[in-house]
Amino acid sequence: MTVYGATNSDPVRRVDVVVIGAGQAGLSAAYHLRRRGFAPYRGAAAGGRGAGEADGTGGGFVVLDADDAPGGAWAHRSPSLRMATVHGFHDLPDVELPDVDPNAPAREVVPGYFAAYEAQHALPVVRPVKVLAVRSESARPDARLLVETDSGTWSARALINATGTWTRPFLPHYPGRFAGRQLHYAAYRGPEEFAGKRVLVVGGGASAIQVLSEVAAVGETVWVTRTPPVYHAGPFTPEYGRAVVAKVEERVRQGLPVRSVVSVTGLGPSVAYRRAEELGALRRRPMFDRLTEHGVAWGDEELAVDAIVWATGFRPEVGHLGPLGLRSAGGGIALTGTRATADPRVHLVGYGPSASTVGANRAGRAAVNEIVALLGAPAAAESAAVAVATGAVAAGAVAAGAVAAG
Numbered sequence: 001m002t003v004y005g006a007t008n009s010d011p012v013r014r015v016d017v018v019v020i021g022a023g024q025a026g027l028s029a030a031y032h033l034r035r036r037g038f039a040p041y042r043g044a045a046a047g048g049r050g051a052g053e054a055d056g057t058g059g060g061f062v063v064l065d066a067d068d069a070p071g072g073a074w075a076h077r078s079p080s081l082r083m084a085t086v087h088g089f090h091d092l093p094d095v096e097l098p099d100v101d102p103n104a105p106a107r108e109v110v111p112g113y114f115a116a117y118e119a120q121h122a123l124p125v126v127r128p129v130k131v132l133a134v135r136s137e138s139a140r141p142d143a144r145l146l147v148e149t150d151s152g153t154w155s156a157r158a159l160i161n162a163t164g165t166w167t168r169p170f171l172p173h174y175p176g177r178f179a180g181r182q183l184h185y186a187a188y189r190g191p192e193e194f195a196g197k198r199v200l201v202v203g204g205g206a207s208a209i210q211v212l213s214e215v216a217a218v219g220e221t222v223w224v225t226r227t228p229p230v231y232h233a234g235p236f237t238p239e240y241g242r243a244v245v246a247k248v249e250e251r252v253r254q255g256l257p258v259r260s261v262v263s264v265t266g267l268g269p270s271v272a273y274r275r276a277e278e279l280g281a282l283r284r285r286p287m288f289d290r291l292t293e294h295g296v297a298w299g300d301e302e303l304a305v306d307a308i309v310w311a312t313g314f315r316p317e318v319g320h321l322g323p324l325g326l327r328s329a330g331g332g333i334a335l336t337g338t339r340a341t342a343d344p345r346v347h348l349v350g351y352g353p354s355a356s357t358v359g360a361n362r363a364g365r366a367a368v369n370e371i372v373a374l375l376g377a378p379a380a381a382e383s384a385a386v387a388v389a390t391g392a393v394a395a396g397a398v399a400a401g402a403v404a405a406g
Contacts, residue, residue, distance in 0.1 A: 011152075013056035015041055016375060018147050018156040020320075022065035022125045023072025024092065025350030026162035027114060028364030030123045031093045033061045036368055037378035040124035054124075059378070064149060065127040066167075070118055071111025073166035080190035080214055081106045085272045087206035092117050093361055126151075134159060134346075135323035145345055158371045160347045161321060162360075165314035172312055176291030181307040188309060191215045198222065198304070200296060202287075203311030204229040206270070211309050213272040216281035222305065224296075226287045231267050255328025255341070316351055338367040344374055 017033060019026050034040060039060035054060020067075065083089075084102035089110070091097050095117055100109050118125055130150045137143040137155070147154040169184040185207045191214040201211050204225035215221050267273060276282050288296035288303075295304040318326075318333065326342050328334045334341040338349055347370065349363035 012146075012155050013041075013043075013062075013152070014058045014144075014155045015054060015056060015060050015062050016058075016156065016378075017061040017158045017160065017371060018145070018154050019061065019063040019160045019162060020131050020147070021072070021162035021164060021350070022063050022067070022070065022114070022118070022123075022127070023074075023162060023164050023350065023360075024090075025164070025360035025364055026063055026065070026072075026160070027117060027123065028093055028361045029160045029162060029347075029349055029367055030061070030063050030125075030364075031121055032365045032368035033371075034121060034123065036372055039378065040122060041126070042124065043126065061124065062154065063123060063125040064129040064131055064147070064154070065125050066130045068128050069111065070115040070125070071107070072114065073164055074110035074114070075107055076166060076186070077107045078188050078190055078210075079105050079107060081210060083109055085210060085213070085270070085275075087210075087270060087272075090361060093365070095120060131163075131320045133320050133323050141344075157375055158345045158347070160349060160364075160367050160371070161318065161351070162349045162364075163317040163320075164350050165316050167317050168315040169310075170313050170315050171310055174288070174291050176297075177293065178291040178295065178308060179293045180295075180305065183307075183309060185211065185309060185311040186314070188311075191218045194219045194307060197306035200224065200303075200305045200308045201311060202308065203313065204267070204284075205311065205313065206267070206272070207313075208309075208311035209267060209270070209276055210272045211311055212281040213276040213279065215309075216276060216279035221281045222285065222303065223281060223283065224285045224287055229267055229284055255330040255332050255334030316348075318348070318351075321346070337370065338363050339370055344370075347371065 016038060019029050019033070022030075039054040041054045041056050041060050041062035043056060054062075056062070065072075069075065082103050083100055083106055086106050089097065092113075097109075097113050117123075131147060132150060133148045135146050135148070137146055144155045144157055145159050147156060147159065166186065169186040171184055185203070188211060191211075194215050195218040198220040199211075199215050200222045201208050201215070202224050204227065208223065208225075212221050212223055273282075286298070288298050290297050292302055295302060296308075297303070321333070324340075324343055324346065326333045326340050326346065328342075333348060333351075335348060335352065338347040338351075340346040340348065347367035349367050350360045351363075
């Protein structure tokens with residue numbers, strides 16, 4: 001359930017675990033915390049506390065989400081992204097995504113599914129809450145963590161960071177200045193504004209393919225990438241998936257800046273890919289040298305364009321973890337599994353090798369398993385009470401969840 005009403009005047013609220021972010025990874029982690037017996041936080045705004053429910057004075061867990069409503073990054077995607085063209089989606093633990101119209105906007109279907117999931121499992125999501133910084137109460141390795149937000153401070157024994165990347169779009173720097181329309185994929189809202197125009201699309205991932213498949217139907221597109229695109233024509237087998245994740249995992253283990261899983265898997269035969277191919281939009285050119293007033297240039301060759309869409313990816317949103325000093329000399333946060341190598345109290349899910357819907361689910365479970373090993377399992381009586389409460393809420397929410405997700 002969503003809890004509202006926290007203010008800066010509230011005292012420090014104490015729980016066992018704080019989860020930051022209520023996207024796929026955060027909801028997966030919350031599900032597994034509840035399943036392992038951690039009591040859900042119920043603030044005063046939620047109307048009191050029942051059996052097995054934490055009141056924020058010492059135990060249980062809470063999920064802090066910066067958005068006004070459920071959905072995570074999905075709520076901010078382009079209205080033109082349909083369920084049929086989503087680059088893969090995996091169900092949350094325990095609840096399948098109901099059958100939906102393939103032409104339905106993903107930004108409506110997935111947030112509806114997430115909202116129903118939160119209600120069905122009575123997950124304690126407090127929103128909107130923006131986390132500003134996380135720091136340790138002291139230098140002791142078993143000290144509590146202080147999670148400072150725009151709505152007051154939380155104190156926790158462990159932290160699961162599931163903030164994703166959507167709020168940190170990456171725009172590479174190139175010399176020169178373009179006077180026309182420029183936007184990152186995060187601000188792309190469909191092809192309508194580009195009808196009859198020449199649009200330069202930058203990037204070699206699934207986002208670029210989506211833009212090409214849509215804009216090429218109403219205008220002219222030019223596709224550029226820094227390196228030749230990687231194609232994967234064969235089936236995405238479990239063995240191939242494990243090999244891909246292992247490559248990303250090795251970089252994270254070494255504390256290097258993360259690469260997305262998609263950048264390693266390569267471009268596959270998706271609906272958007274086939275559509276872009278049919279439209280002749282996949283004739284890739286190498287990266288330009290510089291921007292010009294009217295377009296871009298390769299040496300002496302200049303190409304005039306009306307707009308540039310930068311489908312150049314995102315960076316992890318982890319700046320609030322800065323006070324903990326987790327970054328390694330390599331520039332990234334070194335992880336052992338999901339655990340920050342430098343601090344066993346902190347786990348990152350939906351980061352690096354788990355930055356996919358199926359990876360986020362697995363990471364949520366793995367992080368909770370390690371937190372139980374670190375903190376110990378909640379008391380058996382409390383676990384039983386939580387299980388009873390969960391069953392009662394779930395029984396009344398299944399039908400509503402199916403309608404909301406549909």
